[in-house]
Amino acid sequence: xxxxxxxxxxxxxxLGSALALRLGAPGVKVIIGSRDAQKxxxxxxxxxxxxxxxxxxxxxxRQAVQDADFVVIAVPYEGQAQMVxxxxxxxxxxxxxxxxxxxxxxxxxxxxxxxxxxEAQQILGDEAPVIGALHNVSAVDVSDVDSPLGDVLVCxxxxxxxxxxxxxxxxxxxxxxxxxxxGNAYVVEGLTGVIIHLNRKYKSKHGSIRITGIGGxxxx
Numbered sequence: 001x002x003x004x005x006x007x008x009x010x011x012x013x014x015l016g017s018a019l020a021l022r023l024g025a026p027g028v029k030v031i032i033g034s035r036d037a038q039k040x041x042x043x044x045x046x047x048x049x050x051x052x053x054x055x056x057x058x059x060x061x062r063q064a065v066q067d068a069d070f071v072v073i074a075v076p077y078e079g080q081a082q083m084v085x086x087x088x089x090x091x092x093x094x095x096x097x098x099x100x101x102x103x104x105x106x107x108x109x110x111x112x113x114x115x116x117x118x119e120a121q122q123i124l125g126d127e128a129p130v131i132g133a134l135h136n137v138s139a140v141d142v143s144d145v146d147s148p149l150g151d152v153l154v155c156x157x158x159x160x161x162x163x164x165x166x167x168x169x170x171x172x173x174x175x176x177x178x179x180x181x182x183g184n185a186y187v188v189e190g191l192t193g194v195i196i197h198l199n200r201k202y203k204s205k206h207g208s209i210r211i212t213g214i215g216g217x218x219x220x
Contacts, residue, residue, distance in 0.1 A: 005070075019134070022143065022172045025054065030055070099133060121182060138206055156181070156182055166178065
């Protein structure tokens, strides 16, 4: 897993920026993508002083995915279908990490395809495996590279791709758990809505979930 290149498309938002810092800490090369290359470069300039290691670039979404091994989708749900459609034909041989959550005014819902992950996989077909991750940790915690990231549930139908994503999650400080096939993704995605409610109710920005009763090591 050395010399990884990770593109974050739609990466100028809170999660994308936080994830760039978290991935950069162990030396991963991160390429932030945006429809507007100048916007991506502006975010990179803001983040660079906070980067401990790694390499950070900003460019268009299409350019960002060209040299990437992994492509993180970090857009609001309403922008996902168009984003994935735009990437189709350019992500063969790459692994897609879908961090998208279907929300309507902060409340979770199940899309027609069954989940955001399954919708993205339907659009891409066999071109690239789509693996769901990072739904149940806060952007605040992701950006704090000195703190443990907590437990991350990883879903998807491609076992090899899922294991590689779990390795990345472990590398950036999380405990990664195999959350099952793509059919389970709607549950994991929906947890985000629950966590948003908890954060509001208890005036926090750090809500997450913890898996107990399973093993002691970091990958299961």
